[in-house]
Amino acid sequence: MRNKKISILYILTFLIISGCTDFFASLDKHKDWEVNEAGNIILHTRPQDFSNSQSPDENTIFTILKNQNFYYYLIRDSLKLGYSEKVLIYLFNHDEALEAIGTNTGGYSMSERSTIYYTYLLASYVDVYNRNAYIGCHEMAHLLTHRSLGNNYTRMMNDGYAVAISGSFGRTYDEIEERVVARTINEWMQFHSNNNNILTPEQLLNEPERPDDVFCPNAGAFISYLWQNYDIENVNKLFNVSSDEIISLFPTQFGKTFDEISDDYMKYLEETYSNE
């Protein structure tokens, strides 16, 4: 009797476990993609009437391709990255995106496969380069930096690079122009200065758990400062290393210690963003 119970228990456990791979990870079998290619971008969009949400039309596809090629070359050339891989973008309709990619307000990139998954948000916004953006520059920056510089990054370098090259984080409504625009690093830093939310470089390295809206603009401002004042290739050497290694690399890369550059940076912020 006892053996029978053990047997049944074993089989039940086994049956539960047996479904696990599909329970952990199910295969998306949708292959309904329209593929458009221009330059280094291969854009996958849903065909018209694929779902209740609108799919991008020809004009939108053209705009996205043009913008993403612009960002691709901007990031690659200004950061001196040796990247020539084509980038695959999968643009999910708004009503399927949350279930398919886990968000319907943005997306993410996968550098190993040179791929970006993103939500088609219907409305565009004006970025800092005065372009009508649908996907923006942020994920492209992650993709190219992870692939070219490495995956063992700190949050300061990872988000700092993406925000600094975008020149912005998030969006805001411009009441004068009456349009949605990218919220620039300058606007954020002025806002954080007024609210005593300016982070020191030491805090950026040691407190990565800070909320996105505080951490990301601060990291972007610090990386922009390093790019403006030092050789960008030397800054790149800090990307794929730990927090401790970043501190120890400062003297060799920039001729100044981490503390010295931190002091310079905090003085610069004080001069630039005085409390209003």
Next chain:
Amino acid sequence: MKIHNLILYISFCILTLQPKLAFVQEENAVESEDINNYRSFSIHFKKLEYASYSTIKPDFPFIIGYPSFNSNALGLDVNYSFKPKKLIHNFSINAILPSRITSDNGTGNNYLINIDKSSYNRYETRYYFLNKLWNIYNVNFFYGFSSSALYENRILHFLSDDLIRQEDINFGIGPVLSLNWRFLKLFTLNAEGHYLIFLPYTCYGRYSFDNNITETRVDNYYPVTYKSFWDISLDAKIFKTTSLSAGYRNTSQIGYGNSKNSIIINNIITSKMDRLNEIYLGININIAD
């Protein structure tokens, strides 16, 4: 491998064996049904499809999709099993020979991979034991524990000349359930399910990247993966100690490679969302002690 292709393939194998089987059936009509002590050796030649999918939804439960890296490969399984007393002990070596890789964007196009310079291969050794659970009519049920040492090596040479080489070695354990059904004296239908968990501290991987511009970058990673496979095969006895075997095996392996040795996701260096579909044909030699 589509299921209807598999069914056609197995049906073809059975039909082509029919004349031989009729002859052997008569010869072995009085053979014992249940052999207690035996040794068995088998060799299987296999053809397989490998697909490594992308994680398109990175939160639990994951959703996997395109682009995928795909390969059609050939392989070999060598198995040895023996039953000295109560337990059946099984050893096997499974090899997938180096094969070319391509990519699929979901519509069948390869935008990423230089096929001629990319390759995939894997070698696995397994040991598992089975203990008899039930016997209902002619169907024997077994349970047991399985263990595996798995080595995988994948070289992705991209069209841009970027090169990603990924190799890892994994040790895992887990439960196994098996059944066999002997019918018409000559045929045995076997089904097996193995579920293996590859945990940190027993798995190690190396991920190297080279773009011919910067120096080669090497990152270590620690795979945390879960693998399940089920196998169904039909054995047909052609001589007293010899049978032919045709089967299908489906393997899924999912997980990720952390930069730190931990089961908790920290900094994911690579992810593993792999599926293998195999068909095989082989010969078994059974020796009763």
